[in-house]
Amino acid sequence: xxxxxxxxxxxxxxxxxxxxxxxxxxxxxxxxxxxxxxxxxxxxxxxxxxxxxxxxxxxxxxxxxxxxxxxxxxxxxxxxxxxx
Amino acid sequence: xxxxxxxxxxxxxxxxxxxxxxxxxxxxxxxxxxxxxxxxxxxxxxxxxxxxxxxxxxxxxxxxxxxxxxxxxxxxxxxxxxxxxxxxxxxxxxxxxxxxxxxxxxxxxxxxxxxxxxxxxxxxxxxxxxxxxxxxxxxxxxxxxxxxxxxxxxxxxxxxxxxxxxxxxxxxxxxxxxxxxxxxxxxxxxxxxxxxxxxxxxxxxxxxxxxxxxxxxxxxxxxx
Amino acid sequence: xxxxxxxxxxxxxxxxxxxxxxxxxxxxxxxxxxxxxxxxxxxxxxxxxxxxxxxxxxxxxxxxxxxxxxxxxxxxxxxxxxxxxxxxxxxxxxxxxxxxxxxxxxxxxxxxxxxxxxxxxxxxxxxxxxxxxxxxxxxxxxxxxxxxxxxxxxxxxxxxxxxxxxxxxxxxxxxxxxxxxxxxxxxxxxxxxxxxxxxxxxxxxxxxxxxxxxxxxxxxxxxxxxxxxxxxxxxxxxxxxx
Numbered sequence: 001x002x003x004x005x006x007x008x009x010x011x012x013x014x015x016x017x018x019x020x021x022x023x024x025x026x027x028x029x030x031x032x033x034x035x036x037x038x039x040x041x042x043x044x045x046x047x048x049x050x051x052x053x054x055x056x057x058x059x060x061x062x063x064x065x066x067x068x069x070x071x072x073x074x075x076x077x078x079x080x081x082x083x084x
Numbered sequence: 085x086x087x088x089x090x091x092x093x094x095x096x097x098x099x100x101x102x103x104x105x106x107x108x109x110x111x112x113x114x115x116x117x118x119x120x121x122x123x124x125x126x127x128x129x130x131x132x133x134x135x136x137x138x139x140x141x142x143x144x145x146x147x148x149x150x151x152x153x154x155x156x157x158x159x160x161x162x163x164x165x166x167x168x169x170x171x172x173x174x175x176x177x178x179x180x181x182x183x184x185x186x187x188x189x190x191x192x193x194x195x196x197x198x199x200x201x202x203x204x205x206x207x208x209x210x211x212x213x214x215x216x217x218x219x220x221x222x223x224x225x226x227x228x229x230x231x232x233x234x235x236x237x238x239x240x241x242x243x244x245x246x247x248x249x250x251x252x253x254x255x256x257x258x259x260x261x262x263x264x265x266x267x268x269x270x271x272x273x274x275x276x277x278x279x280x281x282x283x284x285x286x287x288x289x290x291x292x293x294x295x296x297x298x299x300x301x302x303x304x305x306x307x308x
Numbered sequence: 309x310x311x312x313x314x315x316x317x318x319x320x321x322x323x324x325x326x327x328x329x330x331x332x333x334x335x336x337x338x339x340x341x342x343x344x345x346x347x348x349x350x351x352x353x354x355x356x357x358x359x360x361x362x363x364x365x366x367x368x369x370x371x372x373x374x375x376x377x378x379x380x381x382x383x384x385x386x387x388x389x390x391x392x393x394x395x396x397x398x399x400x401x402x403x404x405x406x407x408x409x410x411x412x413x414x415x416x417x418x419x420x421x422x423x424x425x426x427x428x429x430x431x432x433x434x435x436x437x438x439x440x441x442x443x444x445x446x447x448x449x450x451x452x453x454x455x456x457x458x459x460x461x462x463x464x465x466x467x468x469x470x471x472x473x474x475x476x477x478x479x480x481x482x483x484x485x486x487x488x489x490x491x492x493x494x495x496x497x498x499x500x501x502x503x504x505x506x507x508x509x510x511x512x513x514x515x516x517x518x519x520x521x522x523x524x525x526x527x528x529x530x531x532x533x534x535x536x537x538x539x540x541x542x543x544x545x546x547x548x549x550x
Contacts, residue, residue, distance in 0.1 A: 005476050013480035016546060020484025023542040024409075024491030027535035031413070031492075034535075035499020038528025039506030045524045046510025049517050053156060053303070056524055060304055063531045064239065070535035071239050077488070077542045081549070152523070245541060246534035253540050254452060257459035264462055265379075286455075289448055293530045300527050 011084075019080040026073025033066040109193040116177045116190060145173070156303050164302055167207065171200065172295035175251065179287025182259055183279050189287075191255045194248070201248030204298035205240075212305035247297055254290050258282030315392035315400065322404025323384035329408030330377025330415070333497070337370040337419020344423035348430025355433045362429045362440060366422025369447040373415035373454040373497075380407040380461050395469040398479040402486025403464035406543075409490030410457020417450040417501025424505040428512025435515035442511050442522055446504025449529045453493030453536040460489035460543050467547065481550035485543040492539025499532040 041059035045052050096103050127142030135143060149169045154161035175191060182189040190196045213221045225236045262282060266275045345363040349356045384404055389396060425443035429436050464486060472478055507525035511518045 009476045012477040016477055016550060017480040017484045017487070019542060020481075020486070020488040020546060021491075023488045023539050027492035027539050028495035030535045031495025031497070031499040031532055032502070033495075033499070034528075034532030035417075035496075035502040038499070038503035038525070038532055041528055042503060042507040042510050042521055042524050046507075046514050046517055046521055049520050052520050052524065056156075056300065056527060057304055057307065059524075059528055060300060060531065063528070067531075067534060068235065068239065070538060071235065071242055073535075074242065074538045074542070075235075075238060077538075078545075081542070081545055242534070242538070246537040249537045249541055250452070250530065250533065253456050253459060253537065257455040260459055260462050261455075268383075286448060289445055289526070293449070293526050296523060296527050297530055 015080045015084040019077040022073050022080065023077040026076075027070055030067050030070035034063040037062045037066060106193055106195060108188055109190050109196060112181060112188050112190040113178070113196065115187065116174060116181060119177055120173055145169070153299060156299055157306070160306060164207075164211075164299070168295050168299050171204070171298060172291055175200070175294050176288060176291040179255055179291055180283060182255075182287075183283040189255050189259065191251055192259055194252045197248040197252040197255075198244075200251075200294070201244045204247065204301065205244045208298070208301045208305045211302055215306040243301065247294065251290055251294055254286055258286055311392040311394075311397075314394075315389065315397040318397035319384045319389060319400040319404075322401040323381040324404070325401070326377050326384065326404035326408040327374075327381040329405075330374045330381075330411035333412040333415025333417075334371050334374035334419070335415075337416045337422070337501070338367045340416075340419040341366050341370065341422035341426055345426035345430075348427050352430045355430050358433055358436055359426050359430045362436070362443070363422065363426045365440065366419070366425060366443055366447065369444065369451070370415055370418035370422055372451060373411040373418065376454055376458045377407050377411045380404060380458070380465075383465060389465070390468075391470055393469065394474040394479055395472060395482060399464045399467065399469065399482045399486075402483045403461040405483075406464065406486035406490035407457050407461040409487075410454050410461075410493040413494035413497025414451045414454035414501075415497070417497040417499070417504075418447040420501035421446040421450070421504035421508050424508035424512070428508055432512050432515060435512050435518075438511050438515050438518035439508055442508050442518060442525065443504070445522065446500070446507060446525055446529065449526065449533070450497055450500035450504060452500070452533055453497045453539075456536060456540045457490050457493050460485060460540070460547070463547060478550055481546045485546040488539045488546065489543035492536050492542075496533040496536035500529040503528045503532060 037059055041055045044055045048055075096105060123138070123142070126138045128139070131139065146169065149172065150161075150165055153165045153168055157164060178189055178191045178196070181187045182192070209221075225233050227236070258278075259282070262275055262278050265278060269275075341363050345359050348359050380403060384400060389400060421443045425439045428439045464482065503525055507521045510521050
């Protein structure tokens with residue numbers, strides 16, 4: 001299993017592995033955070049179902065904001081795959 | 085096991101360009117549509133005061149979904165009701181199709197789920213422009229500060245990616261698991277249980293999730 | 309050492325990562341379910357049969373993530389994986405790592421609604437049917453990242469690398485594919501579990517509102533899973549572009 005490793009190969013390899021690490025670990029926080037938002041919305045809907053629409057919309061806006069770090073991770077991963 | 089990612093394709097030449105068609109997906113989509121048209125005809129052609137089983141199932145489906153869509157969209161509900169229900173029944177029957185021997189789920193192909201996601205995206209954004217006008221529609225992409233514009237656009241596009249890959253990943257994952265397990269155990273007990281779980285249960289939940297998400301994206305787009 | 313030994317060693321290391329990591333989440337989740345069930349029975353001993361049934365069903369679903377990990381670990385240990393080589397070795401290790409990490413979140417997440425449902429059944433036995441439905445649907449959606457991890461693990465195991473020349477970037481892409489799909493499942497799995505637990509809690513308090521809760525829960529879970537879907541997308545890109 002011997003092969004030559006050049007500098008460009010090493011950089012490319014680090015970029016590809018980095019793309020996986022970026023998306024893999026970057027997804028942890030948003031997933032948990034959005035789950036908290038959705039959980040609280042469910043709690044609120046159980047208490048006041050007449051406000052279900054308002055609560056769902058608030059939940060989605062909150063989730064969209066807490067998802068932004070996940071989207072940054074996706075952007076970095078795509079940049080590492082396609083640009084670097 | 086090498087055929088795990090193989091797809092049967094037709095390559096057709098149209099006006100000098102070669103176009104690749106996924107034969108199985110096309111055929112199976114037509115099977116789903118034929119089945120749905122058949123069901124609709126059977127449910128509505130001979131209406132009776134005391135409905136038979138097919139008519140009862142159709143009425144239950146339509147009434148349940150009409151209430152749901154009207155609850156979420158208010159007075160705009162009737163405009164989008166038939167779109168959401170068609171989306172739901174098409175994906176539902178597509179996901180169930182894999183339980184029948186020799187048939188495959190069209191939703192196992194990324195092309196199907198991606199186009200369904202794009203259709204929902206276009207409907208949501210056209211509705212947003214119609215409800216708010218061009219100015220208010222464009223202004224929301226510069227919130228909270230104008231520098232966020234590219235990230236807001238990526239966030240919108242990521243919705244299409246997430247909604248379509250979610251359906252594709254679930255159905256493709258289920259069918260690959262069934263294939264591998266059937267190949268490993270070479271017996272008849274476990275695969276039917278897995279079929280019931282992945283085909284019926286996960287298939288129903290994912291079809292509902294897809295329809296609900298499209299509905300919610302439309303409702304967020306037209307309100308506020 | 310020769311290539312064959314390297315490949316076998318990678319497969320065994322992958323199997324160990326797979327089962328070792330994969331057991332953590334499910335075990336914790338099932339413990340949560342059992343804790344809540346015991347607490348509920350201590351308060352309302354009359355409902356113990358219904359609570360026990362809910363607990364066992366909930367634990368069985370929470371266990372499925374670690375059963376996926378067990379399947380991959382056994383495949384890694386007992387199946388001869390064709391021509392040995394750098395890419396084969398890395399892909400076997402990546403498959404194990406992917407399934408192991410991917411089972412962490414869904415296993416733990418599926419335990420939370422089971423616990424909430426057990427607690428609810430003990431307190432309001434008439435809500436039992438609604439609670440069981442909510443719990444099962446919530447757990448099934450929470451398992452989605454584990455299904456993605458299993459999908460990528462199978463693709464890594466069965467992909468034919470004989471045509472690809474062994475190079476460091478190709479090996480890094482294969483390992484990255486496993487890491488992206490596996491670790492991206494931790495957060496969404498836990499988050500979907502938190503959502504489902506809150507929905508079960510709400511339904512235990514107000515059983516008549518379970519339909520609207522089911523709808524809100526599904527939308528919330530689906531959105532909180534989008535990062536797991538991005539992980540799957542990145543992993544498929546890494547697998548099929550390199």
